[in-house]
Amino acid sequence: MTRDAGRRFVSAVFVIACGLAVLLALVPLAFVLFFVVSQGVQALNIGFFTQMPRPVGETGGGMLNALVGTLVLTGLAAAMAIPIGVISGVYMSEYKGTRLATATRFAADTLNGVPSIVIGIFAYAVAVLPFRQFSAMAGGLALGVMMIPIIARTTEELLLLVPGALREGALALGATRARAVFTVILPAALPGIITGVVLALARVAGETAPLLFTAFNNRFLSTDLRQPIASMTVQIFTYAISPYEDWHRQAWAGALVLVTFVLVCSLVTRVVTARVQRLRG
Amino acid sequence: MRSELLFRVAIGACAVLLVALVAAIGLELVRESSLSIQTFGLRFWLTKTWDPVAGEFGALPFIWGTLYSSVLALLISTPIALGIAIFISELCPAWLRTPLVFLTELLAAIPSIVYGLWAIFVLVPAVRQLEASTPAVLRALPLFSGPPLGVGMLAAALVLAVMVIPFTSAVAREVLKTVPVVQREAAYALGATRFEAIRSAIFFARTGIVGAIMLGFGRALGETMAVTMVIGNNPQISASLFAPQYTMAAVIANEFTEATDELYLNALVEIGLVLFIITLIVNAGSRVLIWAMSRSVAPAAPRQAAAATAA
Numbered sequence: 001m002t003r004d005a006g007r008r009f010v011s012a013v014f015v016i017a018c019g020l021a022v023l024l025a026l027v028p029l030a031f032v033l034f035f036v037v038s039q040g041v042q043a044l045n046i047g048f049f050t051q052m053p054r055p056v057g058e059t060g061g062g063m064l065n066a067l068v069g070t071l072v073l074t075g076l077a078a079a080m081a082i083p084i085g086v087i088s089g090v091y092m093s094e095y096k097g098t099r100l101a102t103a104t105r106f107a108a109d110t111l112n113g114v115p116s117i118v119i120g121i122f123a124y125a126v127a128v129l130p131f132r133q134f135s136a137m138a139g140g141l142a143l144g145v146m147m148i149p150i151i152a153r154t155t156e157e158l159l160l161l162v163p164g165a166l167r168e169g170a171l172a173l174g175a176t177r178a179r180a181v182f183t184v185i186l187p188a189a190l191p192g193i194i195t196g197v198v199l200a201l202a203r204v205a206g207e208t209a210p211l212l213f214t215a216f217n218n219r220f221l222s223t224d225l226r227q228p229i230a231s232m233t234v235q236i237f238t239y240a241i242s243p244y245e246d247w248h249r250q251a252w253a254g255a256l257v258l259v260t261f262v263l264v265c266s267l268v269t270r271v272v273t274a275r276v277q278r279l280r281g
Numbered sequence: 282m283r284s285e286l287l288f289r290v291a292i293g294a295c296a297v298l299l300v301a302l303v304a305a306i307g308l309e310l311v312r313e314s315s316l317s318i319q320t321f322g323l324r325f326w327l328t329k330t331w332d333p334v335a336g337e338f339g340a341l342p343f344i345w346g347t348l349y350s351s352v353l354a355l356l357i358s359t360p361i362a363l364g365i366a367i368f369i370s371e372l373c374p375a376w377l378r379t380p381l382v383f384l385t386e387l388l389a390a391i392p393s394i395v396y397g398l399w400a401i402f403v404l405v406p407a408v409r410q411l412e413a414s415t416p417a418v419l420r421a422l423p424l425f426s427g428p429p430l431g432v433g434m435l436a437a438a439l440v441l442a443v444m445v446i447p448f449t450s451a452v453a454r455e456v457l458k459t460v461p462v463v464q465r466e467a468a469y470a471l472g473a474t475r476f477e478a479i480r481s482a483i484f485f486a487r488t489g490i491v492g493a494i495m496l497g498f499g500r501a502l503g504e505t506m507a508v509t510m511v512i513g514n515n516p517q518i519s520a521s522l523f524a525p526q527y528t529m530a531a532v533i534a535n536e537f538t539e540a541t542d543e544l545y546l547n548a549l550v551e552i553g554l555v556l557f558i559i560t561l562i563v564n565a566g567s568r569v570l571i572w573a574m575s576r577s578v579a580p581a582a583p584r585q586a587a588a589a590t591a592a
Binding site: 017021022111 | 284285288289293296297299300302306313361362365367369385387388390392393394396397398401402443450474476477496499503505506510533534538549553556564565
């Protein structure tokens with residue numbers, strides 16, 4: 001009897017410990033969100049979105065250049081990564097089991113694990129060194145390389161979920177494989193693929209390390225792809241490690257904008273995924 | 282038939298491009314670090330003087346800092362991450378599952394720079410207080426020696442741990458999902474308590490769980506911004522948790538734009554090359570383990586765990 005009581009006690013302790021682990025992980029999450037919101041709200045105003053940074057000593061000003069920069073950089077990244085990612089995802093699911101499909105899957109997973117700073121070095125080597133110039137192009141390349149494997153793998157996963165009957169129906173009606181893919185199979189998986197793209201965008205929009213020495217930074221508003229360009233993340237970094245109170249406030253405001261963006265993206269993808277799953281029954 | 286082949290070649294080109302990209306990254310890293318590799322050889326990795334002005338480059342302190350911070354982060358994060366995975370997949374009521382999964386995913390979605398910002402202004406002062414209030418008896422130990430600066434190994438390991446938890450727990454959860462229900466039902470039928478049943482499931486899934494932990498390790502090794510902002514950026518080899526140190530990723534982030542001469546730049550790229558190789562090995566190892574685990578369970582399972590790895 002006592003042995004049983006001991007076993008039950010151990011089991012109860014274990015269950016409580018697991019529950020505590022969850023709480024323990026939620027504490028930093030709550031702390032980070034609390035500080036980002038409370039500090040960020042104080043510093044955030046319309047000017048943050050519409051004004052340029054002011055020189056040290058002058059209060060106020062905003063991050064217009066960095067907001068535009070981040071849009072340009074993620075836009076470049078998406079333009080490069082969506083076609084390559086989606087199409088290689090199609091290849092992996094259409095020709096699964098072939099040697100190239102396996103190699104592509106392995107490459108995508110490998111690329112996903114490569115530290116972002118290393119991808120930054122790659123972009124520096126191929127897009128900064130030859131031109132002796134930091135540029136928005138190089139930054140977009142670095143972010144694009146990071147997006148490709150995420151999009152490729154999501155596309156593959158989702159295409160494999162499309163019911164075989166759909167494909168067979170299209171082929172039975174005499175469609176070529178290309179036609180079946182582009183008019184039947186891809187559209188069926190589209191909501192999920194868009195979800196993957198949005199998640200990938202949210203992830204690279206928050207990247208700093210690969211931009212430090214590719215897109216660099218720019219105190220001025222620029223949309224020139226051959227020139228250095230500002231970004232939210234690099235700007236937050238510069239402000240955070242500076243000694244100025246006012247810049248710290250700006251950094252918190254930037255963090256709030258970034259976190260809100262990420263949060264909205266995850267919520268949207270949650271809703272879409274839930275709806276897709278319900279449709280599928 | 283012709284159009285079929287054309288289609289395959291056309292989309293195959295994109296797939297080839299993806300493979301070529303990984304190869305190109307490796308090649309570029311080797312090419313841009315060749316000067317440093319030729320000049321220093323193995324000495325680069327075995328000496329600890331980092332003096333760009335004198336042209337002396339020894340990367341040992343960065344290797345040490347990277348490994349030490351990552352291992353510390355794993356020691357903190359692994360029990361918590363496994364606890365979360367077990368709680369979500371085995372213990373919690375169904376209605377709580379989705380919100381908890383969402384919250385842990387959110388932990389992974391918060392950008393590194395935001396963690397860094399938070400760590401500088403909130404965590405570091407807290408760590409400084411903690412360090413200052415450490416009893417003198419403990420301060421005599423090498424593990425807690427040095428002045429209480431706040432910035433240093435402890436702060437870095439804590440931030441890293443928080444950032445790694447969601448990755449390890451997500452994969453561990455997927456791995457636990459692949460354990461057949463029969464396994465647990467059999468344990469319960471034999472009169473096992475909850476703990477004993479879960480223990481048998483964990484034992485069943487041990488290969489995959491080691492894979493999940495390794496995946497977290499890979500993340501920790503390459504994490505840059507948050508660590509750069511709180512580790513203190515001082516290239517020294519110290520066992521002390523309080524000491525400011527440096528990691529491979531952090532030195533690249535801090536010094537890359539300052540590297541004026543070619544040897545300096547090559548030395549930094551060589552650090553990137555080794556970081557690339559180490560993370561490659563760790564990630565491949567973790568994937569092999571997760572794959573082996575899911576393959577041993579059911580033919581349909583591997584995709585799930587692989588998807589978790591990719592995410």
